[in-house]
Amino acid sequence: xxxxxxxxxxxxxxxxxxxxxxxxxxxxxxxxxxxxxxxxxxxxxxxxxxxxxxxxxxxxxxxxxxxxxxxxxxxxxxxxxxxxxxxxxxxxxxxxxxxxxxxxxxxxxxxxxxxxxxxxxxxxxxxxxxxxxxxxxxxxxxxxxxxxxxxxxxxxxxxxxxxxxxxxxxxxxxxxxxxxxxxxxxxxxxxxxxxxxxxxxxxxxxxxxxxxxxxxxxxxxxxxxxxxxxxxxxxxxxxxxxxxxxxxxxxxxxxxxxxxxxxxxxxxxxxx
Amino acid sequence: xxxxxxxxxxxxxxxxxxxxxxxxxxxxxxxxxxxxxxxxxxxxxxxxxxxxxxxxxxxxxxxxxxxxxxxxxxxxxxxxxxxxxxxxxxxxxxxxxxxxxxxxxxxxxxxxxxxxxxxxxxxxxxxxxxxxxxxxxxxxxxxxxxxxxxxxxxxxxxxxxxxxxxxxxxxxxxxxxxxxxxxxxxxxxxxxxxxxxxxxxxxxxxxxxxxxxxxxxxxxxxxxxxxxxxxxxxxxxxxxxxxxxxxxxxxxxxxxxxxxxxxxxxxxxxxxxxxxxxxxxxxxxxxxxxxxxxxxxxxxxxxxxxxxxxxxxxxxxxxxxxxxxxxxxxxxxxxxxxxxxxxxxxxxxxxxxxxxxxxxxxxxxxxxxxxxxxxxxxxxxxxxxxxxxxxxx
Numbered sequence: 001x002x003x004x005x006x007x008x009x010x011x012x013x014x015x016x017x018x019x020x021x022x023x024x025x026x027x028x029x030x031x032x033x034x035x036x037x038x039x040x041x042x043x044x045x046x047x048x049x050x051x052x053x054x055x056x057x058x059x060x061x062x063x064x065x066x067x068x069x070x071x072x073x074x075x076x077x078x079x080x081x082x083x084x085x086x087x088x089x090x091x092x093x094x095x096x097x098x099x100x101x102x103x104x105x106x107x108x109x110x111x112x113x114x115x116x117x118x119x120x121x122x123x124x125x126x127x128x129x130x131x132x133x134x135x136x137x138x139x140x141x142x143x144x145x146x147x148x149x150x151x152x153x154x155x156x157x158x159x160x161x162x163x164x165x166x167x168x169x170x171x172x173x174x175x176x177x178x179x180x181x182x183x184x185x186x187x188x189x190x191x192x193x194x195x196x197x198x199x200x201x202x203x204x205x206x207x208x209x210x211x212x213x214x215x216x217x218x219x220x221x222x223x224x225x226x227x228x229x230x231x232x233x234x235x236x237x238x239x240x241x242x243x244x245x246x247x248x249x250x251x252x253x254x255x256x257x258x259x260x261x262x263x264x265x266x267x268x269x270x271x272x
Numbered sequence: 273x274x275x276x277x278x279x280x281x282x283x284x285x286x287x288x289x290x291x292x293x294x295x296x297x298x299x300x301x302x303x304x305x306x307x308x309x310x311x312x313x314x315x316x317x318x319x320x321x322x323x324x325x326x327x328x329x330x331x332x333x334x335x336x337x338x339x340x341x342x343x344x345x346x347x348x349x350x351x352x353x354x355x356x357x358x359x360x361x362x363x364x365x366x367x368x369x370x371x372x373x374x375x376x377x378x379x380x381x382x383x384x385x386x387x388x389x390x391x392x393x394x395x396x397x398x399x400x401x402x403x404x405x406x407x408x409x410x411x412x413x414x415x416x417x418x419x420x421x422x423x424x425x426x427x428x429x430x431x432x433x434x435x436x437x438x439x440x441x442x443x444x445x446x447x448x449x450x451x452x453x454x455x456x457x458x459x460x461x462x463x464x465x466x467x468x469x470x471x472x473x474x475x476x477x478x479x480x481x482x483x484x485x486x487x488x489x490x491x492x493x494x495x496x497x498x499x500x501x502x503x504x505x506x507x508x509x510x511x512x513x514x515x516x517x518x519x520x521x522x523x524x525x526x527x528x529x530x531x532x533x534x535x536x537x538x539x540x541x542x543x544x545x546x547x548x549x550x551x552x553x554x555x556x557x558x559x560x561x562x563x564x565x566x567x568x569x570x571x572x573x574x575x576x577x578x579x580x581x582x583x584x585x586x587x588x589x590x591x592x593x594x595x596x597x598x599x600x601x602x603x604x605x606x607x608x609x610x611x612x613x614x615x616x617x618x619x620x621x622x623x624x625x626x627x628x629x630x631x632x633x634x635x636x637x638x639x640x641x642x643x644x645x646x647x648x649x650x651x652x653x654x655x656x657x658x659x660x661x662x663x664x665x
Binding site: 026033037038039077080163167168169211234 | 329331338339354380414605618620624
């Protein structure tokens with residue numbers, strides 16, 4: 001990772017200003033006390049922190065490169081921290097800037113650049129440095145496949161997240177995605193979870209239905225073996241429509257109507 | 273579309289909708305006869321009556337917060353660095369604002385010996401926006417007492433206290449405090465108490481720690497509210513203690529019961545990322561006395577790791593080695609090797625220690641590190657073991 005960062009060579013006007021620090025899963029908390037658990041959940045492997053300076057600009061910055069176990073985890077932790085109101089840039093898979101920062105993900109890496117002060121020149125230079133690092137990591141990474149299946153119509157921009165575990169607060173739901181939607185003026189969301197097998201999915205689906213206290217029997221149509229759906233509700237989200245197809249479960253929460261929820265789910269199932 | 277056509281799906285969901293019925297009297301996501309907070313205590317001089325079990329970080333589902341608050345949890349601990357935690361809480365907080373005491377924290381690297389009042393207030397505003405509220409009940413300095421973020425001069429920066437005063441004047445915060453589980457925890461929390469800087473303290477403690485009692489006594493004498501964290505860090509790794517097979521839940525609950533029964537703290541902060549864990553931990557709320565079985569579980573854990581486990585907030589071995597072996601770090605690498613399944617990384621970390629400061633020379637030393645440990649950890653023996661294990665690369 002150090003090869004991508006300013007070191008012996010100057011990158012976009014920035015040079016290294018100190019000894020790189022390396023953190024692993026064991027001591028990540030020393031770098032981000034309180035936040036380390038979340039990173040570990042997303043498959044954190046290693047963090048390299050490098051201090052840099054741009055003498056011509058009188059600027060200093062810190063670069064943090066988080067290596068995750070895979071691209072889904074890198075996207076996941078990026079999206080978890082993402083500020084939807086930021087200015088988004090075409091850096092790596094996706095990135096954004098705020099006055100003194102550039103954050104992006106690419107491949108299995110989540111990269112954060114933070115300047116100690118800013119002005120237009122520093123901001124432009126920091127973005128140039130970020131772009132250089134992103135290119136060295138590799139070509140822009142596509143969104144994870146599970147995220148691409150989420151319907152785009154009515155979707156709130158930059159709202160897609162990866163959920164590695166405890167989906168919907170359920171200890172048995174893992175490895176899914178979530179997106180926010182705005183339909184008929186109402187906020188709602190679509191959440192997915194993946195299982196190793198259709199049987200595991202059926203078990204998880206039944207457990208979730210039991211949690212909701214929904215007494216509806218699994219509706220089944222001829223030719224739709226192992227597929228099922230139900231309508232329920234909970235105290236926080238209100239109306240809930242859930243479906244299972246194969247090893248995937250998909251849930252629409254808080255939609256303005258059952259029809260709207262069903263449309264969202266159907267659109268997902270068409271593309272998954 | 274796999275297995276289920278769009279039209280078929282709509283038929284299925286319509287059929288399910290027609291047949292659906294929620295059991296009478298049961299509202300999903302709402303504890304009915306389930307676990308509840310059973311004991312509330314005065315929270316220092318804040319005027320709040322806090323539940324004995326409180327919510328920590330790591331919820332990514334807003335409905336879990338809602339469930340916690342319905343069950344009576346009335347304090348939640350969050351922080352700017354808790355990766356999206358403030359945002360998720362902010363989705364729920366407006367509904368519960370006057371019923372929940374919010375503890376928030378600045379990002380530790382922000383709070384330096386030179387940070388300005390303006391920078392701190394700006395960060396506070398960012399947190400307020402994320403939390404979807406106009407005020408925070410207690411704004412804390414986070415992770416004080418850890419050398420990584422600097423020495424005590426960090427929390428002696430007057431800008432911190434000017435920012436707190438200004439934020440109180442503007443109605444953005446009500447109380448102030450600090451959290452710590454680092455090796456200088458007692459020193460720096462103690463400084464804040466002595467200098468009347470904190471209304472609330474949050475410190476690392478569990479049934480294997482001791483030595484915090486004088487600090488807590490001093491805090492209580494000044495009406496400072498006390499919160500415990502890291503009460504279950506023993507379970508961070510899967511300890512795989514054979515005698516506890518099938519009883520891990522009981523053992524985890526026993527750890528929390530110990531804190532509750534000790535009476536040392538007003539509340540204990542616990543990470544509860546899902547509904548099951550809310551139920552698991554709330555089941556012990558109201559505990560005032562340990563049962564014989566709880567003691568047995570704790571004895572098993574203690575016997576298994578008590579002589580190996582470095583406690584949060586301890587600095588006993590710091591600077592004790594005449595040969596400058598980084599005792600605390602080496603013991604940590606050994607623990608990762610043995611309990612975390614991180615053998616390769618542990619070896620890599622150890623090899624980063626300069627050769628002259630590794631534990632190779634511990635064999636002919638009389639072990640001042642071991643004498644310095646207040647917990648009787650077999651420090652010297654473990655250092656020698658560590659050198660053997662971690663030098664095999």
